[in-house]
Amino acid sequence: MYLFVDNVQIEYTPLSADCPVGVVTTTTDSLDPGTLRSCVIWANNNPGDNTITLPAGTYTLTLTGSGEDSAASGDLDVADASGGLLTINGAGARTTIIDGNGADRIFDIPPVTGDLSLSDMTLRNGDAQGGVGGAILVYDGTVTLTDVRATGNTADKGGVLYVDGSSA
DSSP: OOEETTEEEEOOOOOTTTTTGGBOOOOOSSSTTTTHHHHHHHHTTOOEEEEEEEOEEEEEEOOOSSOOSSSSSSSOOOOOTTEEEEEEOOSOOTTEEEEEETTSSEEETTTTOOEEEEEEEEEEOOOHHHHHHHHEEESSSBBEEEEEEESSBBBBSSEEEEEESOOO
């Protein structure tokens, strides 16, 4: 989308009502606007680099399900086909917690999608349910973790992170 200011064309992407100003506004896990899940879906559908701010709180993933790569249920799929970078910034590893609830891994980066950068948070209780990558599974892409604590994540291989054919 383009905006004209003083006859100068500026390209910009408006923020969606699903993720107002790129900030998660509730710890609830649902498809409603302002949730971590809706913000990840917004980023997946907004090609290019996106940043989500995750305030202090515990974000427990409660929407169970599997077999889809759009973040609508189960894990949070980072699936930007343009190859953009999704950055999620927490408020600190002691105060910002994403809890997989023992139902699924926390993040999944399917083949031929974007990259993920996480900072200042804790990833806990991700469970690959007999698979690989308890907290994060990466098929294709780059994952950068800065001041991220991981605890209680389980998998057959890679309790925290499993990388399959990419870099981390």
